[in-house]
Amino acid sequence: VSTLAFCNTRQQCRDLLEVLQSHGIHALALHGELDQRERDQVLVQFANRSCSVLVATDVAARGLDIAGLEAVINVDVTPDPEIHVHRIGRTGRADENGWALSLASRADQRRIAAIAEAQKFEPEWHRLDELETTSEAPLLPPMATLQILGGRKDKIRPGDVLGALTGEAGFTREQVGKIQVTDAYTYVAVARDIVSVAVRKLADGKIKGKKVKVRSI
Template sequence: ADQVSKEIRRLASFVPNVKLLTLCGGIPLRPQLASLVHPPHVVVGTPGRIQELIDQGALSLDDIRVFVLDEVDRMLDMGFQEAITSLLKQSPTSRQTLLFSATIPDEIRKLSRSLQRDPVEVATADGADLPEIEQQFHEVDGTRRFDALLRVLTTYRPESTLIFCNTRRDTQDLADGLAQRGFSALALHGDLEQRDRDEVLMRFSNRSCAILVATDVAARGLDIDDLPAVVNWELSTDPDVHVHRIGRTGRAGRKGQAWSLVAAAEMPRVAPIEARTGLSVRWSKLPSMGGSGEPILAVMSTLCIDGGRQEKVRAGDILGALTGDAGIVSTAVGKIGIFATRSYVAIRRDQAATALKRLRDGKIKGRKFRVRAVD
């Protein structure tokens, strides 16, 4: 939802006075209630929180013109069909309803027939993005999977890697294990609070975290610019999920790498993946430990500023404060993310301590803000 909101804000930047709200669970209700005093033009949110705000009389769907269901196949997998149907029944029948999905199983066609009038289906060709992704499958001993992962990472040393696990427990355990070995690694899964998720995603997207270990649900729809590599810690039981996983890399015409660690028990999952992609998998021998096994570190560090859109803080204000009085060269400043009440800025690691001190001693837009290092 946050990614969609950011993209809509970018697209609407030349349209005056567009009010957009992101309404999701996991964060306090009170600020959202306050924001709804003046009705928004666009709402991006999750079904549960939107229904909660409707029940409190804070949000009305009476004037909805367009209703979009994104990642609808996963919404159904997560049990949201009843909530979705309820929300649509509360909106005008004259609305336009758009469904977006990575796959179109029978359940979605049935949902379409019940929610849409004379719908038009638009589909991309299967496997259209696969040629830009170099896949390698490695047969591993299930008891030595972690050692196999270290070999792959330390040999190829991608600057940024997304690792997929099948369970939340594996996700956290693997991220902790990599961090204990000195790697810059974080976990992303459903047990995290919304603020923690935001920080994890921001750190990964701005290169202040080198490795993100995630479950499929947590990583659904992730749009990370120029992601060099994806690793399947374990093969998915669903070939469509496998295609979705590796599709996080090799995007927008770029080339990507995808490595899959496959134990004996997972071998029956390989043939359905070949059938789904129309490609024979490429089996490769595991490399020996590369680079003396040195861990992969992040090239950037993240600073958090306790001021965001509500304080009218813009990316240009932060960049100006850093390159002006703080004296940081612009090439040392990375991605800047602005949220409602806070902002994040990536700084080259060797300049982070200097930037932190000078931002704390100085001002942004003529005001003092609390600034802290996230990592």
């Protein structure tokens, strides 16, 4: 499940990320301390299903639009009902199904009441101890991201990368996911179980007739 988890502060983002990763959940954080390159890499991985959980602050997630987002979790309840609407509005778009959950304590009841009044709905409360885990296995995403040193300035196109992977490298189209080309880099999602082989075969082969440097991120 592709999940966006909201925290109110950068420190809460960092703390939650540490907890999730310690439990084997492939998570990344999006907050104001990231530079543009780091932010771009995080968003690429979340959009192409290489990251299970994206932990974000409201400011960092401003303008974020992820297709097929399956769940939004408010780890921290926002004091602003309008921000709450923006948070949960990112899932269940275009007739798709989506979950919007808030983790709230008694101290948050006043905030929840304000949100409920603004949205004209009755909250559905559940105790945390009612939740059951379906598996103890690590929560790993289906894809992994490869970064190729070379992009638009090198006249690389998505079709060139797809051709290299499904041609000489011998992978199927189903094993290759989203391909995103920037000025200097190309990012391609591949099935997680082929990532090591894909790195080696791309590095041993050529794209646009040239050798390229490749790494997994």
